[in-house]
Amino acid sequence: xxxxxxxxxxMVVVLLGAAAVALWSAGVTLTGxxxxxxLALAVFYSVLFILSAYAWRRCHALExxxxxxxxxxxxxxxxxxxxxxxxxxxxxxxxxxxxxxVRIVYLVPDEQPGMAAGRHDEARxxxxxxxxxxxxxxxxxxxxxxxxxxxxxxxxxxxxxxxxIDEFKPTVLIMPxxxxxxxxxxxxxxxxxxxxxxxxRFEVFxxxxxxxxxxxxxxPHRVMTLCARWLLGAVSYxxxxxxxxxxxxxxxxxxxxxxxxxxxxxxxxVSQNAPSxxxxxxxxxxxxxxxxxxxxxxxxxxxxSYLRLSLLAHRIMPAxxxxxxxxxxxxxxxxxxxxxDWDREWALDDAASAECSGAATKTSAQGSPPTR
Numbered sequence: 008x009x010x011x012x013x014x015x016x017x018m019v020v021v022l023l024g025a026a027a028v029a030l031w032s033a034g035v036t037l038t039g040x041x042x043x044x045x046l047a048l049a050v051f052y053s054v055l056f057i058l059s060a061y062a063w064r065r066c067h068a069l070e071x072x073x074x075x076x077x078x079x080x081x082x083x084x085x086x087x088x089x090x091x092x093x094x095x096x097x098x099x100x101x102x103x104x105x106x107x108x109v110r111i112v113y114l115v116p117d118e119q120p121g122m123a124a125g126r127h128d129e130a131r132x133x134x135x136x137x138x139x140x141x142x143x144x145x146x147x148x149x150x151x152x153x154x155x156x157x158x159x160x161x162x163x164x165x166x167x168x169x170x171x172i173d174e175f176k177p178t179v180l181i182m183p184x185x186x187x188x189x190x191x192x193x194x195x196x197x198x199x200x201x202x203x204x205x206x207x208r209f210e211v212f213x214x215x216x217x218x219x220x221x222x223x224x225x226x227p228h229r230v231m232t233l234c235a236r237w238l239l240g241a242v243s244y245x246x247x248x249x250x251x252x253x254x255x256x257x258x259x260x261x262x263x264x265x266x267x268x269x270x271x272x273x274x275x276x277v278s279q280n281a282p283s284x285x286x287x288x289x290x291x292x293x294x295x296x297x298x299x300x301x302x303x304x305x306x307x308x309x310x311x312s313y314l315r316l317s318l319l320a321h322r323i324m325p326a327x328x329x330x331x332x333x334x335x336x337x338x339x340x341x342x343x344x345x346x347x348d349w350d351r352e353w354a355l356d357d358a359a360s361a362e363c364s365g366a367a368t369k370t371s372a373q374g375s376p377p378t379r
Contacts, residue, residue: 011242013245014055014290015228016231017068020059022238027052052237059234069227070293073257079109082177083200084168086114086150086191088130090359093288094214096269097183097261100137104265109134110143114164114368115191123279135277136268145171150191153341155321158355161198168379169202180211183293186251187306188218189342190352200302211297215248215256218334219346220306225253229335247290251307254295261291266294304350306339307311314338 012018030049034042079135081102085091091099091111112132118125131141136320149164151157172180182199183192196213203211221229230245235244250256261269266289309315315337320329321337339346 009240010242011245011286012235012242013286014174016059016228016244016246017062019238019242019244020056020063021236023059024244026238027056033341045053050072054236055237058223059131061223062230062234063223065232067229069225069253069256071255073294074260075101075261077103078105079100079178080108081110082172082175082180083111084114084180084182084195085111086183086189087117088113088126088133088274089279089284090117090183090192091130091181091215092133092269093216093274094183094273094294095292096133096272097138097265097292098187098259098294099134099139100268100272101261101265103138108143109139110145110177111139112145112147112168112171113131114195115152116146116148117155118152121296126276130276130277133272136271136275150194153191158353161194161353162355163208165198166200168198172202172207172304180209181214182211182297184213184215184250184295185274185303185306185347185349186215186218187220187339187347188216188336190339191308192216193339193347193349194352195299197302197353200299201353203299212257212294213297214249214292214294217248218251218306219312219314219334219338220251221335222251222355225249225251233334236334243343250295254303256293256295256300257296259292259357266291271278272335285341294339306347307347362379 019169026048030045030052034049036047037045050138069306075098079102081099083091083095083099085094091113091276092186097112105111111130113130127144127146129147130144134144135141147167149160149167151160159233180199183195185193185196187193187201198226199211221233223230226243228249232244235242238364270285270289270293273288274281276284313333317329317333317335318337324332325331337343342348
């Protein structure tokens with residue numbers, strides 16, 4: 008049976024160190040070719056131990072403890088129903104317990120036939136656990152479908168999001184991180200970047216969730232996951248999500264009651280395999296402060312990424328071997344062909360630009376679109 012280590016990176020370091028010591032001990036007692044083979048493995052596992060130890064150190068360097076002690080007007084933007092719980096379920100529960108206001112705005116309905124209404128009900132049930140009234144959940148249809156590009160719809164979405172912000176007047180806004188993991192997550196973060204101004208005085212945070220980017224310095228938990236793969240298939244490491252650009256992640260201290268509430272909230276998403284969600288995402292909420300100076304076209308440089316190495320391995324190796332050795336999410340969900348390119352998503356040709364401008368003027372004259 009495989010040992011699943013969750014959110015405890017030190018255990019991976021210890022196990023890799025023990026494996027290296029055992030191999031060195033065996034290698035010095037053998038002779039001939041067997042000794043050379045075992046010593047080569049000892050060197051390899053020593054390298055893995057050093058990499059994991061460095062990653063563990065980077066975990067401490069990149070993660071900063073934070074507290075949520077003052078009630079806020081908290082606005083959470085989420086493409087999908089469970090995303091907001093991954094990002095801020097514990098914070099939302101704590102903010103309500105402190106007497107703060109919480110509003111959740113979902114930006115795209117489930118595309119699978121017959122699933123949207125059920126997922127809306129799951130979201131209401133989840134936030135009911137945190138004391139958030141169903142009237143504070145807004146279900147909109149703002150983003151293009153997963154594998155579509157629709158710059159005109161994005162521009163209308165930006166106008167609607169601006170109206171949502173102006174109506175609620177948040178003191179804190181939480182949104183997905185622009186990380187290259189899912190195109191609709193990246194669209195959400197990029198859209199907010201187009202509408203915020205220096206006059207907006209509220210705090211803005213990005214929540215990492217998942218993505219294909221791997222860096223020894225910036226994604227230590229993902230490095231730990233890859234190192235653990237070499238423990239003879241007997242150990243798997245599941246860490247919390249990393250950022251992508253070296254910004255510090257605020258790791259919020261949650262009371263046991265808040266973390267337990269987050270678990271119950273995750274348990275409401277029956278259609279998404281609730282037990283797996285609880286096991287994977289029941290970590291204390293982690294946020295990075297949004298920095299307007301970091302607005303960019305791509306989440307990361309694909310040319311020098313681990314993802315490029317992984318895709319190359321899948322072209323030259325049998326798929327099962329490449330996945331075991333270099334397994335990582337295969338690009339941005341929804342844009343697997345080339346990953347997230349915000350300029351390409353946002354760009355309009357001249358005719359479409361004129362049409363979009365006319366539609367925006369009409370919408371402004373009629374008022375903001377209603378919510379569902």
